Amino acid sequence: MTQVTRRGLLAGAAALAALPAGISHAAAPFRNTLPPAWHRFHFGDYEATVISDGRLPLGKPEPAFPASPPQEINGLLQDNFLPPDAATLEQNVLVLNTGRQLILFDTGMGESMGADSKMFGPTTGKMLANMRAAGIEPEQIDLVVLTHAHCDHCWALVDAQGNRTFPNAQVAVSEADLKYWTDDNNKRGPAFMTSFIEGAKKNLSAYRDRMVMVRDEQEVTPGVVALSTPGHTVGHHCYAIRSGNQMMMNTGDLAHHHVLLLRKPLWEFSFDTDPKQSAQSRSRMLDRLATDRTPVLSYHFPWPGLGHVSRHSDGGYDWVAAPMDLSTLG
Ligand SMILES: [Zn+2]
Numbered sequence: 076m077t078q079v080t081r082r083g084l085l086a087g088a089a090a091l092a093a094l095p096a097g098i099s100h101a102a103a104p105f106r107n108t109l110p111p112a113w114h115r116f117h118f119g120d121y122e123a124t125v126i127s128d129g130r131l132p133l134g135k136p137e138p139a140f141p142a143s144p145p146q147e148i149n150g151l152l153q154d155n156f157l158p159p160d161a162a163t164l165e166q167n168v169l170v171l172n173t174g175r176q177l178i179l180f181d182t183g184m185g186e187s188m189g190a191d192s193k194m195f196g197p198t199t200g201k202m203l204a205n206m207r208a209a210g211i212e213p214e215q216i217d218l219v220v221l222t223h224a225h226c227d228h229c230w231a232l233v234d235a236q237g238n239r240t241f242p243n244a245q246v247a248v249s250e251a252d253l254k255y256w257t258d259d260n261n262k263r264g265p266a267f268m269t270s271f272i273e274g275a276k277k278n279l280s281a282y283r284d285r286m287v288m289v290r291d292e293q294e295v296t297p298g299v300v301a302l303s304t305p306g307h308t309v310g311h312h313c314y315a316i317r318s319g320n321q322m323m324m325n326t327g328d329l330a331h332h333h334v335l336l337l338r339k340p341l342w343e344f345s346f347d348t349d350p351k352q353s354a355q356s357r358s359r360m361l362d363r364l365a366t367d368r369t370p371v372l373s374y375h376f377p378w379p380g381l382g383h384v385s386r387h388s389d390g391g392y393d394w395v396a397a398p399m400d401l402s403t404l405g
Pocket residue numbers: 225227228328374375
């Protein structure tokens with residue numbers, strides 16, 4: 076038997092401190108990869124999963140807010156510790172399991188339109204991979220509910236070959252958006268219009284025989300009520316989701332930036348079909364959300380887009396992100 080001495084123990088301890096056995100000090104390569112991005116919580120009797128489609132970089136924010144003073148844009152971003160020259164939007168897709176149905180709200184950019192699918196760079200189009208990582212297969216989706224028919228919300232309805240990504244799903248969209256974004260006569264104005272219309276035609280036409288028309292203040296499916304908020308597109312809708320006595324609002328693209336368009340809800344955004352109408356819809360809905368203290372899921376706000384809207388002293392609003400806690404929206 077080896078005699079263990081105090082001196083021997085101390086010497087051994089010193090050696091361990093210098094080079095712990097089994098721990099490598101060799102440099103490890105940076106991975107430069109992100110973990111799958113999904114977040115799950117209970118809402119009433121439902122299970123909700125927010126899935127990221129990846130970040131959507133807008134670049135310099137000034138061109139997106141052409142009627143707003145650049146120094147005010149800069150000041151608001153800097154006051155909120157955000158870079159003044161690179162605005163980034165998240166893409167927060169909601170899957171709601173009501174126990175009866177699996178409902179997907181918006182789809183992300185997808186890969187259906189070739190190079191156009193990467194018009195905002197390589198960081199978008201991650202929804203399907205993240206959805207599978209969250210344990211949900213596209214075949215399980217019963218209903219896709221669209222807030223509107225823009226690229227970052229409906230271009231993953233089909234794959235590059237035009238095949239349905241969600242083979243067992245119906246698609247709910249407003250008649251106004253369906254008509255507008257599949258009409259070649261609307262290929263005018265900003266350069267993006269042609270690509271937006273071609274993409275909507277390809278993606279929506281694959282579901283022509285399984286469309287549900289969304290109507291203001293009516294149930295799309297039990298537990299989900301559509302609320303017309305036109306302006307960003309002609310038929311943009313928010314969705315009030317109810318379970319028991321709880322309600323949350325999926326606001327889609329009511330506001331794209333959690334600082335700029337909450338503090339300045341009347342500012343006009345360049346991707347709006349009717350920026351003035353959009354500003355009115357935004358002001359009206361933000362007032363309601365702040366008054367009723369309604370939990371919100373916002374598509375483009377910082378991941379995972381869950382929180383509340385509170386009044387700011389200057390007449391605008393603040394975004395108050397919810398803690399990443401299963402009970403926060405319950
Ligand atoms: Zn959007």
